[in-house]
Amino acid sequence: MNIIVIGFGFIGRGVIEAFLRKAERIRRLDEDFRVVGVSDSRGYVYDSEGLDLKRLIGVDELSQYPSGYCRGGSAEDLIEMEGVDLMVEATPTNVVDGEPGLTFMRRALRRGIHVVTSNKGPLVVAFHELKSLAEEGGCQLLFEGTVAGAIPIFSLVRESLQGDEILRISGILNGTTNYILSRMHFEGTSFEIALKEAQERGITERDPSYDVDGIDAACKVVILANALMNRDVRFEDVERTGIRRVTQEAVSLAKRSNFAIKLVGTIDRRIEVAPKLVPINHPLCVHGTLNAVHIEADLAGEITLVGYGAGRETVSAVLNDVLTVLKSEAKKKG
Ligand SMILES: NC(=O)c1ccc[n+]([C@@H]2O[C@H](COP(=O)([O-])OP(=O)(O)OC[C@H]3O[C@@H](n4cnc5c(N)ncnc54)[C@H](OP(=O)(O)O)[C@@H]3O)[C@@H](O)[C@H]2O)c1
Structure with missing residues (x-):
């Protein structure tokens, strides 16, 4: 070829x-x-x-x-x-x-x-x-x-869930915001400092709003919904809240109750990207720059994939x- x-x-x-x-x-x-x-x-x-x-x-x-x-x-x-x-x-x-x-x-x-x-x-x-x-x-x-x-979400569904209907998808789809929220969770860092660290490490987009306002995650939600759930979703259809207003106090409070605040994209009846409380022992609760995708299928039930969402x-x-x-x-x- x-x-x-x-x-x-x-x-x-x-x-x-x-x-x-x-x-x-x-x-x-x-x-x-x-x-x-x-x-x-x-x-x-x-x-x-x-x-x-x-x-x-x-x-x-x-x-x-x-x-x-x-x-x-x-x-x-x-x-x-x-x-x-x-x-x-x-x-x-x-x-x-x-x-x-x-x-x-x-x-x-x-x-x-x-x-x-x-x-x-x-x-x-x-x-x-x-x-x-x-x-x-x-x-x-x-x-x-x-x-x-690198997470093989589309090939997994195409090859290994051929008879399944995908009922719901939720995911941590942006490594930069996950890095920022992880720093806030584990190191007690403020949002501003964690964002600055992410910029210094070169893991933010040139315009950080693309990451922190959930634009990148919303784009991924659109593609997942259209490709895996046969929806007809446009970017404007995604209800979107970023992480700028997530405070250190909120993160600490969540941590004390065994939750972490994560920017989660969800495709269900509602299609949204927003900070959510995720139980610390839930498979979706991954840290650092990792991404995770959790799918619920009618025959296979729940499957979670974890891996790197960007980079080489x-x-x-x-x-x-x-x-x-x-x-x-x-x-x-x-
Ligand atoms: N980097 C990652 O980790 C990553 C992960 C997942 C997905 N992606 C996506 O993959 C794509 C490529 O990412 P990247 O990191 O490789 O970007 P990049 O390093 O900025 O490279 C983009 C390339 O596209 C070329 N280009 C721009 N306009 C063009 C045009 N009109 N015709 C032909 N070539 C053109 C640029 O050429 P010049 O150098 O001449 O401008 C450059 O070679 C992006 O859509 C990105 O969102 C990237």
Whole structure:
């Protein structure tokens, strides 16, 4: 298969490194696997015979790749190239209009190109449209990396809960706010100091309101509701309260009663993100930057998954989605 990678940042580069590291496993599924194009916001590199991945991860900037850098060229040019089978999309998240990723995904799916993405924006803005385009184009749209990083929530439901109906989901879906609330819980730190610590550790978004006002968690709730519970939920439908008004006194009081205050996203009759009291011995009650997703299914009952919601672990989710596509294509060929 011919792969293009759109976005050569933390995730895009990490995925290419993973392709190299797991080359043997990949080749067992597809001996013709090659990355033919990679783009950033300023241009792209393309080679129909396959790019040299070792060289690619050795450069600081895409433009330093030894041959064929097309300055001013866009990801859309790559999508239009002959013979592209799969696009890994890892451009910045924009939850206002989903761009630039939304345009790239629409274009790719219309051309029958499989899409694997870690970018929430397009899915928050146009989930059902993109799913329909994938169906019409006879291709897959996979997005494990968009919610709870490395936690395989979508593949778990897709593969292992095929007969179940998902009745309710609740989750700690933002590692930054969980870090802040954990510092407040264990160290008695104030919200302001814990936020400053999180910023110093580089784990907040550039605009911290994205984390602390629950915007990021609300986006994930939208994707979970649409993808796993067949709802038609938009960002505005999520009742959202962040953690700015959680005081040290409230956290201490909760702690004395064996609870922790956590920012919880819930999909039930109500769809909301809000600080909640979680019993300290509940499986959802994870600390630090960990995420947790608790699902209630009609046959399986309650299942909780815990893991890292962001960072390099996210590459595992993206790679797994790519391998899922390779496997199903290999099956088709017989
Ligand atoms: N980092 C994580 O831990 C994590 C975890 C889960 C999900 N995600 C999501 O994964 C996506 C990528 O994250 P990241 O951390 O890799 O971001 P990043 O480091 O900021 O990289 C973004 C990349 O996208 C490129 N880009 C921007 N506009 C583009 C355009 N119009 N056409 C082509 N490329 C364009 C940027 O190019 P320039 O360098 O030229 O600007 C850059 O290479 C985001 O949507 C993010 O929310 C990230």
